[in-house]
Amino acid sequence: MEKLRYESPIINKVNAGMPDKFGMNVNTKPISYIDGVSVKDLLKDYGSPLFVLSEKTITETYNNSKRAFTSRYPKIQFAWSYKTNYLNAVCSLFHQLGSWAEVVSGFEYEKAIKNGIEGKHIIFNGPDKSKEDLIKASKNGSLIHIDHFDELYMLIEIADSIDETPKVAIRVNMDTGIFPQWDRFGFNYENGEAWNAINRIMISKKLNLVGLHCHIGTYMMSPSPYSVATKKLIDLALEIDHKYKHKIKYLDLGGGFASKNTLKGAYLPGTDTCPTFDDYADAITNVIINSQISPENLPTLILETGRALIDDAGYILGTVLANKRLASGRRATIIDIGVNMLFTSFWYEHEIFPAQQCSTQTEDTTIYGPLCMNIDVIRQAIQFPILQKGDNVVIKRIGAYNMTQWMQFITLRPKIILIDTESKAHIIRKNETNSVFENLEITPKYLKK
Amino acid sequence: MRLKKNIAISETGFIFNPSTGDSFTLNPIGIEILSFIENEKKYEEISDAILEKYDVDTITFEKNYYDFIQMLKNNHLLENE
Numbered sequence: 001m002e003k004l005r006y007e008s009p010i011i012n013k014v015n016a017g018m019p020d021k022f023g024m025n026v027n028t029k030p031i032s033y034i035d036g037v038s039v040k041d042l043l044k045d046y047g048s049p050l051f052v053l054s055e056k057t058i059t060e061t062y063n064n065s066k067r068a069f070t071s072r073y074p075k076i077q078f079a080w081s082y083k084t085n086y087l088n089a090v091c092s093l094f095h096q097l098g099s100w101a102e103v104v105s106g107f108e109y110e111k112a113i114k115n116g117i118e119g120k121h122i123i124f125n126g127p128d129k130s131k132e133d134l135i136k137a138s139k140n141g142s143l144i145h146i147d148h149f150d151e152l153y154m155l156i157e158i159a160d161s162i163d164e165t166p167k168v169a170i171r172v173n174m175d176t177g178i179f180p181q182w183d184r185f186g187f188n189y190e191n192g193e194a195w196n197a198i199n200r201i202m203i204s205k206k207l208n209l210v211g212l213h214c215h216i217g218t219y220m221m222s223p224s225p226y227s228v229a230t231k232k233l234i235d236l237a238l239e240i241d242h243k244y245k246h247k248i249k250y251l252d253l254g255g256g257f258a259s260k261n262t263l264k265g266a267y268l269p270g271t272d273t274c275p276t277f278d279d280y281a282d283a284i285t286n287v288i289i290n291s292q293i294s295p296e297n298l299p300t301l302i303l304e305t306g307r308a309l310i311d312d313a314g315y316i317l318g319t320v321l322a323n324k325r326l327a328s329g330r331r332a333t334i335i336d337i338g339v340n341m342l343f344t345s346f347w348y349e350h351e352i353f354p355a356q357q358c359s360t361q362t363e364d365t366t367i368y369g370p371l372c373m374n375i376d377v378i379r380q381a382i383q384f385p386i387l388q389k390g391d392n393v394v395i396k397r398i399g400a401y402n403m404t405q406w407m408q409f410i411t412l413r414p415k416i417i418l419i420d421t422e423s424k425a426h427i428i429r430k431n432e433t434n435s436v437f438e439n440l441e442i443t444p445k446y447l448k449k
Numbered sequence: 450m451r452l453k454k455n456i457a458i459s460e461t462g463f464i465f466n467p468s469t470g471d472s473f474t475l476n477p478i479g480i481e482i483l484s485f486i487e488n489e490k491k492y493e494e495i496s497d498a499i500l501e502k503y504d505v506d507t508i509t510f511e512k513n514y515y516d517f518i519q520m521l522k523n524n525h526l527l528e529n530e
């Protein structure tokens with residue numbers, strides 16, 4: 001006689017009148033395939049844990065956002081935010097799709113050049129550009145976004161010494177009605193600093209002011225601050241035109257669109273609350289189109305969207321190491337995915353799914369990573385089916401920032417796989433080994449055994 | 450190991466503990482095990498019966514069984530021994 005499918009015995013206390021905040025969101029439906037590739041096979045072939053990126057999802061998301069903007073405005077350019085995910089395969093894919101590069105360090109700038117992007121299609125942001133970086137970027141015709149007066153003066157000096165006219169924009173920070181206001185990057189709009197910087201650039205005649213930039217924040221839950229920001233950049237552009245008869249070629253509204261993840265402490269899931277690309281596109285393009293800028297001089301709209309373009313395409317797969325009862329009787333499941341590789345678990349209530357058929361019965365569970373550290377909590381409280389040691393889990397929507405902000409702490413970083421549009425898996429980053437780190441270290445002779 | 454006497458168990462897996470006012474739900478295999486316990490079956494007998502009927506190995510069941518017993522204790526459903 002064939003045996004019946006087993007599930008572990010469960011007893012759950014009924015908390016009448018106290019519905020679970022995430023009660024509607026119980027993930028007992030497994031994710032067993034990603035783009036037609038079996039999760040079990042991936043783990044068998046490449047080890048656990050494992051990062052997986054979906055080319056199909058990246059492409060669809062990009063096309064979706066592009067459509068939202070190009071259907072409303074004639075001149076749109078995306079620039080891939082390298083810090084969000086600077087794996088060369090990912091950057092190359094975005095470049096193939098038509099994105100320029102947005103970088104914030106010499107390291108990222110070099111990566112962009114190696115990825116074959118032309119210098120004039122690199123936007124160089126950030127407060128930390130060395131003299132060498134600025135010389136290189138000036139000679140390559142890259143778009144240098146000036147962050148502070150020290151940089152502005154250094155760049156004027158450089159322009160003089162190398163006899164080039166660097167193409168520049170200034171980063172503007174401003175009050176868009178959000179709190180906290182990001183005022184540490186760029187020049188402030190309200191106190192006149194931005195206008196002051198513009199005047200210095202124009203009067204110096206050493207720099208070519210081609211654009212105006214802002215990045216008002218990240219994970220913006222409402223599109224309306226973008227309308228405010230666009231309006232303020234346009235006001236500056238109109239003043240420049242009025243005073244210097246100089247036309248600004250582009251407005252760069254930065255990144256910041258929310259991905260569909262759920263922020264910690266949010267009452268409703270991100271899938272229900274985040275604006276769509278169409279909402280953001282409406283908020284920005286309406287302001288430009290209805291402004292005093294004449295139709296023949298419409299600036300290009302540049303977007304440095306990061307997380308919203310790649311979060312959905314990333315997964316991390318892992319394995320249950322153990323189950324435990326905490327002193328309170330609460331269930332704890334330990335998996336081999338820690339906060340060292342899932343940095344975003346500090347911000348998000350990540351959605352975790354079993355990778356195999358399992359019981360539809362759930363228990364309130366805490367999910368821990370494998371690190372010997374109290375902070376290593378992937379989910380503090382989730383209604384989760386009881387998995388056994390060796391069972392697999394899939395965490396969704398982790399494509400942004402994890403593969404750059406991860407840290408080599410206690411364990412080594414795993415492989416990253418890209419699944420192409422024909423469901424073929426490619427290793428795009430090898431797993432780290434002890435020797436990678438041994439090679440970097442030097443133990444003084446007198447300390448050696 | 451014995452269930453407290455005054456505990457009410459329905460056939461659908463609903464448990465009521467009148468002394469604390471708490472109620473609980475069980476999944477089908479939980480009901481089965483609880484009825485074994487009610488009939489004062491020993492662990493070995495319960496394990497044999499479950500392994501015979503379900504697709505599970507000894508160690509997995511043993512871990513899950515003792516975890517389940519711990520939860521019954523935590524919820525004050527067993528007599529103190």
Ligand SMILES: Cc1ncc(COP(=O)(O)O)c(C=O)c1O
Nearest residue numbers: 081215218255256304305306307
């Ligand atoms: C200047 C700049 N542009 C773009 C981005 C990408 O932001 P997001 O991932 O929120 O879209 C960032 C992120 O920090 C940034 O600093």
